[in-house]
Structures are given as structure tokens and as C-alpha cells.
Amino acid sequence: MSAPGLGGPLDELADTARRIHDAIESVIEGKSAAVRLTLTVLLAEGHLLIEDVPGVGKTMLAKALARAIDCPVRRIQFTPDLLPSDITGVSAYNQQLREFEFKPGPVFANIVVGDEINRASPKTQSALLECMEEHQVTVDGVTYELEAPFMVIATQNPIEMEGTYPLPEAQRDRFTARIAMGYPEPAAELEMLDVHGSSSPLDKLQPVATSAEVYRLIEAVRGVYVAPGIRRYAIDLVTATRQTPELRLGASPRATLHLVRAARAHAALSGRDYVIPDDLQDLAVPVLAHRLLPSSEAQAGRRHPEQVVVDLVRRVPVPERS
Structure with missing residues (x-):
């Protein structure tokens, strides 16, 4: 990259x-x-x-x-x-x-x-x-x-x-x-x-x-540079919160923007002038979880939005390096 x-x-x-x-x-x-x-x-x-x-x-x-x-x-x-x-x-x-x-x-x-x-x-x-x-x-x-x-x-x-x-x-x-x-x-x-x-x-x-x-x-x-594949990955992560049955309110397009902006800052603080998937993964919970509302089934199962986001990060495919 x-x-x-x-x-x-x-x-x-x-x-x-x-x-x-x-x-x-x-x-x-x-x-x-x-x-x-x-x-x-x-x-x-x-x-x-x-x-x-x-x-x-x-x-x-x-x-x-x-x-x-x-x-x-x-x-x-x-x-x-x-x-x-x-x-x-x-x-x-x-x-x-x-x-x-x-x-x-x-x-x-x-x-x-x-x-x-x-x-x-x-x-x-x-x-x-x-x-x-x-x-x-x-x-x-x-x-x-x-x-x-x-x-x-x-x-x-x-x-x-x-x-x-x-x-x-x-x-x-x-x-x-x-x-x-x-x-x-x-x-x-x-x-x-x-x-x-x-x-x-x-x-x-x-x-x-x-x-x-x-x-x-x-x-x-x-x-700080954000490659097209990284941007797509950010969108995939946010989209996954809107499609999972464990959440009745997923993340907004503003959340995608905030995730990418925060990833830029995270990369810069790590000494890089480009974003990698790890930046998005490290920030997914603090940036996304507070915006989400769990479904009644998730609440009954004591599943918090933070846990849902962690599972989504594991499931969403990571883009290949280019």
C-alpha cells in the first residue's frame, strides 16, 4: 500500500x-x-x-x-x-x-x-x-x-x-x-x-x-491516506451493525465518517501516514457501540452492544493488502 x-x-x-x-x-x-x-x-x-x-x-x-x-x-x-x-x-x-x-x-x-x-x-x-x-x-x-x-x-x-x-x-x-x-x-x-x-x-x-x-x-x-479497500472495510463494518438481528438500531453514516476520521488519527499517533485494518478494528467498539440499541432478544440474553461489535469485527472479512 x-x-x-x-x-x-x-x-x-x-x-x-x-x-x-x-x-x-x-x-x-x-x-x-x-x-x-x-x-x-x-x-x-x-x-x-x-x-x-x-x-x-x-x-x-x-x-x-x-x-x-x-x-x-x-x-x-x-x-x-x-x-x-x-x-x-x-x-x-x-x-x-x-x-x-x-x-x-x-x-x-x-x-x-x-x-x-x-x-x-x-x-x-x-x-x-x-x-x-x-x-x-x-x-x-x-x-x-x-x-x-x-x-x-x-x-x-x-x-x-x-x-x-x-x-x-x-x-x-x-x-x-x-x-x-x-x-x-x-x-x-x-x-x-x-x-x-x-x-x-x-x-x-x-x-x-x-x-x-x-x-x-x-x-x-x-x-493521512485511506486506501479504497480500507474505506470499503469501514463501510462493511458499519453495515454489519444494521443487518444483525441482535441490534434494533445500527450505526449511522455519520458513524462511518467518524470511524474513518478516528482511524486517521490513530494511524498518525502510531507513526504511520496511512490507515490499516487494525486501526479500524481497535476503534470499532469505542466509536460504534454507544450508537447502537440492542434488540429485545439481545437484552434478554444480556448481550451488550460492545459484545456484538466485537463479534462483527471477527466476522467481517478483512481487505487484502494491495
């Missing part, structure tokens, strides 16, 4: 990504895979959903990424009484100017950290739909562009927990990937007691990259 070389941009990407990765890992111990996926989503121009029980470091991971990049960062604490205008902004009447002026909401930042997104009502959650898909906000008929790079990192608690609302399907589909932090290993938890016991390591975390650097890396990732 031949591919146009990226040379310098890939070298810069590896160096900058390593600095960001190390900075985050200085705060989040023992979660290298979660940190790598977070960087993958950032470079794929996507958005990340972090789902797990309280207290395992979801918000800490989001804050660590935000601190590691020197760019505007805003945090939204989602609560049941939060309104859509509290996120996007509002047009307020200025008595002195005798006209309405727009007061931007917290979504006007390069990185938006949405804490416990599923504690807000579906109406408020939907305020992020336009922002995440089109990188713009429309208020009172006027459209305002969001500055690039733009990434939403949202945390949520499992839906079984008290006081949570399920994310609408359209909202879940706009998140490029979902990860679960999981409990730390005993050694990592012991180290956490030593490091976090007296002060928060976030206080010592200094920016190691700028928004301009990150944007250059995103542009480099766009140039």
Missing part, C-alpha cells in the same frame, strides 16, 4: 502528542489507553463521551486535557434546571445602546467540558447538537461561528443511577467515541493516594501545547 509522505507534520504530531499524553498521565495514573483514545478523538476533530460510575476520574481526565493545552476552556455543570440558553448564550437588551446584544455562553471555547451531561433534561442536552456537528450556534436567527479547534468532552453516569436522563440518539451519534474509565489497578490507586493525598496534581499541570499547534496537527491528520 503506497501513501503520500507527511514527513515533518507527522514528526511534529508525535512530539506534541507525546507531551500532551505525558502531561495527562501525570494526573491520571494507569489509564494510558483512555488517554490515547482521548488524543485520537481530539486529532480527529471529534467529541468524547466518558461514561462510568462516580469517582473514577472522568472529570479529572477532561480537566487534564484542557489544562495541557493553552486554549480557552469552559466547564458546564449539567443540572436538571439548566436551560439551553445557559449553554449557547442569550440575546439581552442593552439599555444604553437601545438594542439587543449577544452574550456568548460557555460553549464558546476550544474545549468544552460537560460534567454529568445526562443529569440535564433532553431539551438542554440537545442545545449541543448544532455546536457539535456544525461548529456554530444559532440564537434568535443569528449564527455565530465557533473557533477551531472545538471539542466537547462530556462525562455521564450510568443510566441506572438516580437522577439521570438517557441521552437522545441524535446526541449520542454526535460523540465520536465513548470510553469507560474503569477502576484503577491497586498499584495505581496506591500511587494516587500518595500523589493526590495532600494536593491536586492539576494545580501543577502546565500547558504543553497551544491551540495553534493542535490545529496544525489536525490538518496533518487530514492528510
